[in-house]
Amino acid sequence: xxLSLIIPCYNEQDNIFPFFKETVTAFQEMPKDIKSFEFxxxxxxxxxxxxxxxxxxxSSYPNYVSVVEFSRNFGKEAAMxxxxxxxxxxxxxIIDADLQQRPEIxxxxxxxxxxxxxxDMVAAYQDERRESKFMSFMKKCFYKCINKTSDxxxxxxxxxxxxxxxxxxxxxxxxxxxxxxxxxxxxxxxFNTYYxxxxxxxxxSGESKWSFFxxxxxxxxxxxxxxxxxxxIATGVGFFTFLVSILYMFVVIIQKLFFGVDVPGYATIxxxxxFLGGLQxxxxxxxxEYLARTYIQGKNRPIYIEKNVLxxxxxxxxxxxxxxSL
Ligand code: UDP
Ligand code: MG
Numbered sequence: 001x002x003l004s005l006i007i008p009c010y011n012e013q014d015n016i017f018p019f020f021k022e023t024v025t026a027f028q029e030m031p032k033d034i035k036s037f038e039f040x041x042x043x044x045x046x047x048x049x050x051x052x053x054x055x056x057x058x059s060s061y062p063n064y065v066s067v068v069e070f071s072r073n074f075g076k077e078a079a080m081x082x083x084x085x086x087x088x089x090x091x092x093x094i095i096d097a098d099l100q101q102r103p104e105i106x107x108x109x110x111x112x113x114x115x116x117x118x119x120d121m122v123a124a125y126q127d128e129r130r131e132s133k134f135m136s137f138m139k140k141c142f143y144k145c146i147n148k149t150s151d152x153x154x155x156x157x158x159x160x161x162x163x164x165x166x167x168x169x170x171x172x173x174x175x176x177x178x179x180x181x182x183x184x185x186x187x188x189x190x191f192n193t194y195y196x197x198x199x200x201x202x203x204x205s206g207e208s209k210w211s212f213f214x215x216x217x218x219x220x221x222x223x224x225x226x227x228x229x230x231x232x233i234a235t236g237v238g239f240f241t242f243l244v245s246i247l248y249m250f251v252v253i254i255q256k257l258f259f260g261v262d263v264p265g266y267a268t269i270x271x272x273x274x275f276l277g278g279l280q281x282x283x284x285x286x287x288x289e290y291l292a293r294t295y296i297q298g299k300n301r302p303i304y305i306e307k308n309v310l311x312x313x314x315x316x317x318x319x320x321x322x323x324x325s326l
Pocket of ligand 2 (some may be wrong): 097098100203208
């Protein structure tokens with residue numbers, strides 16, 4: 001059996017070699033059923049010397065290292081998709097390049113898949129996270145919100161760090177959507193998934209590419225991709241406002257006809273115009289978000305563009321000598 005490792009890399013120059021070395025060492029414990037490995041590094045338009053490092057790695061280990069280079073930074077989601085397209089293994093693992101996700105866990109994942117034939121995917125999740133209370137709270141809110149409104153079940157804290165069988169890989173490749181939200185895609189395709197708790201280590205080198213605003217954008221992408229509830233809410237709010245305005249119209253007519261009260265003046269009109277104007281723009285924005293995504297998807301642009309591919313040679317059987325030379 002063959003195991004393919006997909007490693008998205010964006011500005012990871014100081015992590016490439018340590019990652020490869022530590023992974024190869026950890027894989028000494030890999031069960032004997034796994035006869036060969038394939039490391040697919042996807043260079044997601046790095047601006048540092050990640051590309052050179054990957055080429056060096058490829059020239060040293062061309063038997064089991066493949067390098068896919070993008071023409072620019074397309075994001076981790078695109079990098080994972082590209083990796084899946086190139087993966088030829090019976091088992092496929094997605095793992096970060098920064099050693100926050102220990103390669104020893106991959107051995108546990110593979111063991112679990114080998115021991116449980118009915119299990120199709122092992123997904124690591126973080127029980128505890130080294131992050132601020134505010135961030136944890138925001139993430140909890142996101143999961144509550146999306147689980148209440150979407151038809152599929154999102155497992156809180158589940159990461160992209162997973163090992164799965166070929167059938168899962170093929171299922172994901174059948175979803176070539178442009179706005180990729182992998183947590184949703186993994187949940188949507190189904191399959192028997194075992195959730196394995198893990199603790200993310202500190203980054204080996206470099207910095208995380210996430211910022212608060214990137215998280216908000218990612219969460220919005222997820223909500224828009226996996227639930228149409230915001231559109232329903234827009235319809236509901238529109239309908240409610242319409243009913244209230246009809247009622248208020250009757251109140252004004254009755255006041256004028258029977259009680260001789262003048263139509264309320266400037267203040268009421270200004271408040272109403274601002275309120276309704278604001279509401280309309282807001283709801284238009286919600287519809288626009290969906291429309292924009294349909295528009296972009298309609299263009300059928302590729303999810304990523306490859307500049308260069310260095311393919312692993314066919315041998316791909318790891319041997320002791322290689323480890324000595326590392
Ligand atoms: N990554 C990528 N493209 C990007 C951002 C990140 O391929 O645009 C890769 C990155 O090199 C790393 C993984 O995705 O291997 C996770 O990124 P990061 O460590 O920044 O995320 P965190 O661990 O903080 O969630
Ligand atoms: Mg990381």
